[in-house]
Amino acid sequence: MKKMKKLLVALLCSLMLAPAIAAVDVYEHDPDHTFAFFEFNHLGFSTQRDRFDKVSATVSLDLENQMGSVEVSIDVQSISTGSLLFDQVLRSDMFFDVDRFPVITFKSTQFIFGTLDNVTAVQGNLTVKGITRPVTLTVTHFKCMMHPMLRKPACGLNATGKVRRSDFNLGRFVPLIRDEITLHVVMEALKR
Structure with a gap:
């Protein structure tokens, strides 16, 4: 029993002497300023841009140690192309099959940091229609500061x-409609 007490005292002392662990800040998306859109070449005529209006995300950031993670969930039903007919086609089993696969997810595996605590890229796994593929998102803008109106820490x-669409069983009409699409994410998040 004396050995156990000595071990416990030694453990408590070492914990008190250990440097403080940096806090991980958790941020929740601002639904009015968070969405995802994608663009693709349509028959060589134009670049079309369509978006998902309902995107939720939780971000954990430890800027001091340059670590972070994010989990994103996209409501496929919220797709918005500007055409009710095209929205229905994309929601159908011809493309996203929203009845069977109502959610698209992205879970980060690594945040890449540059100078001055800037996040420059996020690597992770994108799951569409039950198919998961690694994706790297290049961060073109990153900023954390006190939100001027809400008076809460915020990041954007x-x-x-x-x-490639075909990687997610979305390759219908390739090559008439280009296989490669560009994803864009716009997010603002408030500290919990």
């Missing part, structure tokens, strides 16, 4: 990456 970013 813009990120972009490329994927």
Whole structure:
């Protein structure tokens, strides 16, 4: 029993002497300023841009140790192309099959930091229609500061990456409609 007490005292002393662990800040998305959109070449005529209006995300940031993680969930039903007919086609089993696969997810595996605590890229796994593929999103803008109106710490970013539709069983009409699409994420998040 004396050995156990000595061990416990030694453990408590070592914990008190250990340097403080940096706090991880957790941020929740601002639904009015968070969305995802994608663009693709349509028959060679134009670049079309369509978006998902309902995107939720939780971000954990430890800027001092340059670590972070993010989990994103996209409501596929919220797709918005500006055409009710095209929205229905994309929601159908011809493309996203929203009845079977109502959610697209992205879970980060690594944040890449540059100078001055800037996040420059986020690597992770994108899951669409039950198919998961690694994706790297290049962060084109990242900023954390006190929100001037809400008086809460906030962070925002813009990120972009490329994927092939056919990798996610969305390759209908390739090559007439280009296989490669560009993803864009716009997010603002408030500290919990």
